[in-house]
Amino acid sequence: MGIAKILIVDDRPENLLTLESLLDEPDIELVRATSGVEALGLTLDHDFALVLLDVQMPGMDGYEVAELMRGNKKTKHIPIIFITAAFRAEAQVFKGYESGAVDYLFKPLDEKVFQSKVGVFIELFRHKDALRKKTRELDQKLVELEELQQQLEETNEQLRLLSTTDGLTGLYNKREFDTFFDMEWRRGLRGRAPISLLLLDIDFFKAYNDTHGHAAGDDCLKMVAFAISDAARRHTDKVARVGGEEFAVLLPETEPEGARHVAERLRRAVSDLNVPHGASPTAACVTISIGIATMTPDLQHVQRDLFETADAGLYQAKETGRNSWCVRTSVPIVA
Numbered sequence: 008m009g010i011a012k013i014l015i016v017d018d019r020p021e022n023l024l025t026l027e028s029l030l031d032e033p034d035i036e037l038v039r040a041t042s043g044v045e046a047l048g049l050t051l052d053h054d055f056a057l058v059l060l061d062v063q064m065p066g067m068d069g070y071e072v073a074e075l076m077r078g079n080k081k082t083k084h085i086p087i088i089f090i091t092a093a094f095r096a097e098a099q100v101f102k103g104y105e106s107g108a109v110d111y112l113f114k115p116l117d118e119k120v121f122q123s124k125v126g127v128f129i130e131l132f133r134h135k136d137a138l139r140k141k142t143r144e145l146d147q148k149l150v151e152l153e154e155l156q157q158q159l160e161e162t163n164e165q166l167r168l169l170s171t172t173d174g175l176t177g178l179y180n181k182r183e184f185d186t187f188f189d190m191e192w193r194r195g196l197r198g199r200a201p202i203s204l205l206l207l208d209i210d211f212f213k214a215y216n217d218t219h220g221h222a223a224g225d226d227c228l229k230m231v232a233f234a235i236s237d238a239a240r241r242h243t244d245k246v247a248r249v250g251g252e253e254f255a256v257l258l259p260e261t262e263p264e265g266a267r268h269v270a271e272r273l274r275r276a277v278s279d280l281n282v283p284h285g286a287s288p289t290a291a292c293v294t295i296s297i298g299i300a301t302m303t304p305d306l307q308h309v310q311r312d313l314f315e316t317a318d319a320g321l322y323q324a325k326e327t328g329r330n331s332w333c334v335r336t337s338v339p340i341v342a
């Protein structure tokens with residue numbers, strides 16, 4: 008419980024002494040003023056719980072002080088108790104309330120009444136103070152909550168990346184590829200639009216690993232991944248690592264002609280890397296073979312048919328010398 012400050016204002020020092028003796032409490036701090044002008048200045052410098060204001064003062068009287076306090080944003084909510092020696096007339100009391108007084112006491116002060124009224128205002132001030140503190144704490148909590156929310160979103164994003172991408176190459180993983188494949192297949196089914204699929208495989212990769220070591224093998228996978236994702240330029244094209252040295256590129260709304268162009272670009276991008284391959288019987292550097300297939304999704308086929316057709320193309324590209332691509336158009340019969 009903090010100290011409550013009370014401003015006592017009276018032009019007569021002996022009256023101030025009386026007030027001081029009545030308010031001699033450890034949790035009350037008294038600030039004195041002997042004129043209206045001095046009182047106004049002090050209300051701007053302190054946070055008062057209450058002002059005890061003498062009505063009759065030379066110069067600026069209590070009513071004027073109260074009016075000026077009500078006109079100022081910082082002081083308009085400070086409670087005021089007018090203290091007056093005379094004029095119990097109703098009209099006078101009314102004048103005090105108009106200027107914003109919240110209470111009125113008459114001299115000589117009744118000790119019990121006086122102390123209980125002051126006590127009520129101090130209590131109110133403490134409530135208000137506690138509310139202000141709580142509001143500040145809540146504001147702080149809100150800031151913390153927003154920070155936590157932000158962290159949660161970042162963590163979720165990291166988790167999402169971890170679950171959808173391949174750790175080594177940063178490409179989409181097989182699971183995410185299947186999700187895209189499903190989505191695009193259904194889109195193609197609705198829009199009667201062709202989908203092309205490229206399946207890629209690094210030529211003689213096992214021999215590469217055996218000759219250059221697994222660390223070099225990982226580097227090779229990363230370089231190839233970078234080259235092919237760089238060469239598949241449309242943002243709708245999805246590049247994924249679907250096996251050890253196998254990659255897939257899904258090309259929505261792409262006719263065979265377009266798919267061949269992309270395949271050739273990918274093939275050249277990898278051979279242009281010029282990564283020496285010490286164990287390839289067909290080339291001095293790392294190359295890829297690509298199988299191409301295009302289908303317009305219909306209800307007689309499923310995604311696997313397109314995948315298997317592209318895989319047959321890949322097999323054929325391997326058979327016919329590697330570092331090449333091969334288009335398969337016929338759909339294999341589904342057993």
Ligand SMILES: [Mg+2]
Binds near residue numbers: 018019061062
């Ligand atoms: Mg006076």
